[in-house]
Amino acid sequence: MARVELKNINKSFGTTQVVHDVNLAIEHGEFTVFVGPSGCGKSTLLRMIAGLEEVSSGKIEIGDADVTGERAADRGIAMVFQSYALYPHMTVADNMTFGLRVARRPKPEITEKLASAAKILRLEDLLARKPAQLSGGQRQRVAIGRAIVRDPKVFLFDEPLSNLDAELRVQMRVEIGQLHKVLGSTMIYVTHDQVEAMTMADRIVVLRGGRVEQVGKPLELYNDPVNAFVAGFIGSPRMNFLSGVVTDARQIKVAGTEFVAPVASGLVRGQTLQLGIRPEHLAASNGVKIEATVNVIEALGATAYLYTTTDSGEKIVAEWRGALPQIGNRVKLCFEPGAVRLFAEGGERIR
Amino acid sequence: MAVVKSKKVTFAAGHLAAIFASLITLTPVYLVCVNALKSEAESAAMGPGLPSELHLENFVIVIEKGKLVTSFFNSVLYAGVSAALATLFAALAAFVLSRHRSRLNRAIYFFLIMGIALPINFFTLTKIMQLTHLINTKPGIIILYATLQIPFAIFLIYGFVESIPRELDDAATIDGCGPFQTFFRVIMPLLTPVLVTTFILSFLNTWNDFIMPLYYLNSSENWPMTLAVYNFFGQYKQSWNLVSADILLTIVPVLIVYLAGQRFILSGMTSGAVKG
Numbered sequence: 167m168a169r170v171e172l173k174n175i176n177k178s179f180g181t182t183q184v185v186h187d188v189n190l191a192i193e194h195g196e197f198t199v200f201v202g203p204s205g206c207g208k209s210t211l212l213r214m215i216a217g218l219e220e221v222s223s224g225k226i227e228i229g230d231a232d233v234t235g236e237r238a239a240d241r242g243i244a245m246v247f248q249s250y251a252l253y254p255h256m257t258v259a260d261n262m263t264f265g266l267r268v269a270r271r272p273k274p275e276i277t278e279k280l281a282s283a284a285k286i287l288r289l290e291d292l293l294a295r296k297p298a299q300l301s302g303g304q305r306q307r308v309a310i311g312r313a314i315v316r317d318p319k320v321f322l323f324d325e326p327l328s329n330l331d332a333e334l335r336v337q338m339r340v341e342i343g344q345l346h347k348v349l350g351s352t353m354i355y356v357t358h359d360q361v362e363a364m365t366m367a368d369r370i371v372v373l374r375g376g377r378v379e380q381v382g383k384p385l386e387l388y389n390d391p392v393n394a395f396v397a398g399f400i401g402s403p404r405m406n407f408l409s410g411v412v413t414d415a416r417q418i419k420v421a422g423t424e425f426v427a428p429v430a431s432g433l434v435r436g437q438t439l440q441l442g443i444r445p446e447h448l449a450a451s452n453g454v455k456i457e458a459t460v461n462v463i464e465a466l467g468a469t470a471y472l473y474t475t476t477d478s479g480e481k482i483v484a485e486w487r488g489a490l491p492q493i494g495n496r497v498k499l500c501f502e503p504g505a506v507r508l509f510a511e512g513g514e515r516i517r
Numbered sequence: 518m519a520v521v522k523s524k525k526v527t528f529a530a531g532h533l534a535a536i537f538a539s540l541i542t543l544t545p546v547y548l549v550c551v552n553a554l555k556s557e558a559e560s561a562a563m564g565p566g567l568p569s570e571l572h573l574e575n576f577v578i579v580i581e582k583g584k585l586v587t588s589f590f591n592s593v594l595y596a597g598v599s600a601a602l603a604t605l606f607a608a609l610a611a612f613v614l615s616r617h618r619s620r621l622n623r624a625i626y627f628f629l630i631m632g633i634a635l636p637i638n639f640f641t642l643t644k645i646m647q648l649t650h651l652i653n654t655k656p657g658i659i660i661l662y663a664t665l666q667i668p669f670a671i672f673l674i675y676g677f678v679e680s681i682p683r684e685l686d687d688a689a690t691i692d693g694c695g696p697f698q699t700f701f702r703v704i705m706p707l708l709t710p711v712l713v714t715t716f717i718l719s720f721l722n723t724w725n726d727f728i729m730p731l732y733y734l735n736s737s738e739n740w741p742m743t744l745a746v747y748n749f750f751g752q753y754k755q756s757w758n759l760v761s762a763d764i765l766l767t768i769v770p771v772l773i774v775y776l777a778g779q780r781f782i783l784s785g786m787t788s789g790a791v792k793g
Binding site: 213216217218237238239243244245247248249251252253254255264265268269312316 | 682687688690692
């Protein structure tokens, strides 16, 4: 267990820079999730922490020791890979103890660590099998077991659930969460799935184009995003963005209606901006109304989502409670002005 | 109906062609087999008839007079050691070249692969063998054979390495393996099918080779079986029964190696899939 600190990390492949000056402190015992669209540099960042990729410049500290130039095996980390990366020619037990055997640890220690890891992950009955004889979920547990056996200060997960089917993914999500509670270790988890990030993380790091966009607790990011990218990335279905025009100091015109914007400072008249409003905030019983035509209805049972188009042609997804309209019907979508998040044309948040 | 008929005709024609092709290869083998068991007089015509009485002693004579025991062990030594060396070095090279695709490594790969197609320049080769004092020595011919097999071996293994996920290398790195441990403990076991294929093909090539020892081995105690047979034929060309027996004895070991390994040859050439 240890804290992890990244100081001014840069990474270039040839002339393309993929990670730009990342500074990040991950506290001891924290479950941190790196999330972002593909190509945002999250895996590269993780691989640099692991020691599989060199940093172009900057410093990585794990537990107050500078590990920037250390070998991966000496960093006190363990990693779980997307494809599990189990050694196909070895049994489960050999897979899990391979690192200890390479390090020439004494036999009793190896046996003991294997037994305790197998117990935590309920792998006792599978130890003699080869990876090919295991199901996807079992393989993933072996991969996690291989990490536990190393007794690392920091666990690194590189999209570990993306090869599993939906049901198993939910199950493994819970298992990894429980494992974090049991072990209490620092864990860094990379995913492109914002649901995984929201459900698992103590803290989320949102990355885009190799830069950190925002760091915070899941609900902080959800309720108080710093820019339109974070607002759009976190939350499912994603936030609706409508373009609006400032008609008076605080008055905004959007999709045929006008309302008083929930901002502290004045806006410039004539300024165009983006209004972000989440689907569930459009199910208010009163407030500002937007009229729209229903195109598609997704009835999920407990709730329903309407895919609509406004008269000005903007697409809006809205949560809907109560009696479902027909496709082609016009509906009134209501929202409280306080639920709206405003973003400048460039995407920065206007508070 | 017409379609079915024409299909049947194609089928029959294909079979005929296959039978004909088999006959071409099988006839000499048959001739050698029957004549190896005949007396000298009976075998003089090298005819297809069955022997009137079995002369199994032909084999004993051949083994004694043809220095077959020495040349058999020479052949095993040359083919076995050179195939092992070629397979090992080719695997090491293929692993590095396939994993680190720099421009330089691609150039090296294509340079090595050219060895499959380009003919050997015997003049320069002889010069080099003389210069290195490897001419007419056992280590010399072994090194020469290993070198000759390496291009094709790299070609075979290179494609196979690609099918092994790179994440396994990463996992091994995190488990504390250096490059050599990664190769020998993780990658090489997964390459087994293609390594066996490479070994067998390279073994067979060397076993059947005639030219290299003809040029680079002067003394008869260093000769492999191919050269011993040739020499035996020179001495005993009036005794077709003995020549036939000699040829048979040369074929047998290589046939055994092939039959034992053909399962691997096929799987190594076709499959490249190692799935975790």
